[in-house]
Amino acid sequence: MRAIKVDDITESVRKLCMDANYVLPCDISDALEQKQRLEPWPLAKDVLGDILKNINISKEDYLPLCQDTGMVCVFLELGQDVHITNGSLEDAINEGVRQGYKDGFLRNSVVKDPLRRINTSDNTPAVIYCRIVDGDYLRITVAPKGFGSENMSRIKMCKPSDGQIGVMDFIVETVSLAGSNPCPPIVVGVGIGGTFDRVALLAKQALLRPIDQRNTDPYYAEMEVALLERINMLGVGPQGFGGKTTALAVNIETFPTHIAGLPVAVNINCHVARHASVVL
């Protein structure tokens, strides 16, 4: 049994909140650079150029990439041989968010109640998911999620007879309906299978996979490539002004499901597809 102190968890979350909001993962910035080179539509090329400039300014001047510094989603892989000591795991994570958002000059974007809408003023609570795994480590991934793109996400309980074509049509329709709103170019996270609740989580987890890695199952890898091609034929383009680059990638995650069901969820992320991880 290995002990991990809650103070170390708080400090890690604090730092990850800041890192994620200031520096984009390389796979995303590399894809943006490549798409900018290949973009044939003049205004779209300019827009992608400004997005690349923004990434540099953010890094050099230490300014958050986007003013929507998100609601913090925290994904934990907790080894079953780990013992959390000196306090509560959930409190430790929320304290890390509180400190990271204050010390990093990040925006507080969370309201205490969805209808009465009073800001919690410290960006807590985080949305926390924990998976118990083998081993004696704790992996913490922090993904601050902006709501311009979150608001454009959808879920559908398809019929098994809808099949692959029905699922693909729903995904493309979701991106088309989102249009200019989620700050394209987007990353499309897709969940297929499981239950109503699990499929939404799969879609969000899909956004954590580097966009230069395809699904390990060739069937879904091919589907990811085909979907990206269809989405980039919509013509939406960067910011919805028209152009080739509507999405940077489609990532699909799956789970076994019921004989009567075919759940599909689409979680859209803007081009500021932020996440940062650490292993304790």
Place this chain on the structure above:
Amino acid sequence: MKKINTPLTKADAVSLTSGERVLLSGIIYTARDAAHKRLVELVEQKKPLPFPIEGSVIYYVGPTPASPGRVIGSSGPTTSYRMDAYSPTLLDLGQLGMIGKGDRSPEVIRSMIKNKAVYFAAIGGAAALISKHILSAEIVAYEDLGAEAIRKLEIKDMPVVVAIDSRGKSIYDAGPKEYLKSLINLGGF
């Protein structure tokens, strides 16, 4: 690139065409969901607004806090359709410009045509870059709303695109169509 100063005149607004890139300078005011709700409540109660609405440009933004030595933090646009319920009321009072991102409702576009107003798009997610064009920021109302407070901003050459012009022509409609048409012309299909 065309340079435009704020506050706007109807002549300024009418001179702009959808798809044009523009550099904006002058005074603008920030407001998002919560501030718009309060502004429209003031109008319903026939009370004065906290800033001069005639010719004004409202930027839909909730900036990050300013770190020491800066006037403001990152300041990119938020999605505009959430303000659609409120915008026609303010346009009827003389507001002539809006800055945000994403498409607007038919009601807003009709009101823009009627009032000869213009809707600019700033690049969503280019918040650090945009903040470089903000020279000063001062809260003028609703400090309790934090990031959503109404701020008076002085901007210099802020890059925007005319998304919907005063005749109702929209880049969100025309841009993708023209791009797809160019593919057919090039034999891209």
